[in-house]
Amino acid sequence: MDLKRKAGEKAAKYVEDGMIVGLGTGSTAYWAILKLGELVADGLNIKGIPTSKNTEELAQKLGIPMLKMSEVNKIDVAIDGADEATANFALIKGGGGALLREKMIASIAKQFIVVIDPSKYVERLGQFPLPVEIITFGWEITSSQISLLGCKPILRRGNQAPFVTDNGNYIVDCYFDSIVDRDGMNTALNSIPGVVENGLFVDMADVLIIGRENGDAEVLSF
Numbered sequence: 001m002d003l004k005r006k007a008g009e010k011a012a013k014y015v016e017d018g019m020i021v022g023l024g025t026g027s028t029a030y031w032a033i034l035k036l037g038e039l040v041a042d043g044l045n046i047k048g049i050p051t052s053k054n055t056e057e058l059a060q061k062l063g064i065p066m067l068k069m070s071e072v073n074k075i076d077v078a079i080d081g082a083d084e085a086t087a088n089f090a091l092i093k094g095g096g097g098a099l100l101r102e103k104m105i106a107s108i109a110k111q112f113i114v115v116i117d118p119s120k121y122v123e124r125l126g127q128f129p130l131p132v133e134i135i136t137f138g139w140e141i142t143s144s145q146i147s148l149l150g151c152k153p154i155l156r157r158g159n160q161a162p163f164v165t166d167n168g169n170y171i172v173d174c175y176f177d178s179i180v181d182r183d184g185m186n187t188a189l190n191s192i193p194g195v196v197e198n199g200l201f202v203d204m205a206d207v208l209i210i211g212r213e214n215g216d217a218e219v220l221s222f
């Protein structure tokens with residue numbers, strides 16, 4: 001079985017009747033959402049909060065009832081993918097461009113479950129460029145201020161135009177040699193005027209599920 005699928009489907013087992021569930025974005029979270037769709041069709045009573053417009057569309061197609069972020073003040077469990085994850089559960093997210101909503105939703109989830117394939121499990125963060133969401137106004141200035149933190153920021157592009165997030169912002173993908181002080185970097189990035197949010201998720205994940213070739217998916221709890 002596809003390793004992303006193994007991880008995603010395992011995460012769906014954490015969802016219980018009556019829960020409000022943060023629905024992540026990307027090709028691993030996809031499998032969790034698909035499984036939840038099946039369970040809902042079989043009578044599971046949950047409400048989803050999507051982390052992106054893509055996920056909202058998917059959940060709608062699957063018949064998963066949804067709430068708006070403004071309608072909730074807590075989320076029971078959020079399930080999402082990651083671009084990198086370490087043994088102490090530090091993450092880089094945002095490869096799919098949904099990092100802002102993903103971080104907001106994870107931050108109010110009682111349990112945040114991260115689903116990955118083994119290629120995402122790394123010793124140290126920073127091989128994957130860190131996505132930083134910035135406002136379009138004066139983005140060049142914001143980007144050059146970000147570069148002073150020791151990275152090379154590259155404006156993410158889509159179809160020959162800058163990629164625009166669900167929130168109407170740009171993303172710069174920041175190439176660091178490595179990110180050692182994750183807390184410090186998170187704070188430093190978010191202190192730059194024009195930065196909306198960055199893809200470092202530190203001390204947020206509670207469970208890391210890694211799809212493994214042999215046997216069941218591996219579950220690590222913090």
Ligand SMILES: O=C(CO)[C@H](O)[C@H](O)COP(=O)(O)O
Pocket residue numbers: 024025026027028029080081082083092093094095096097098099102
């Ligand atoms: O952060 C994300 C989207 O913003 C995704 O969770 C991350 O990019 C992993 O995606 P995938 O499971 O497709 O590899």
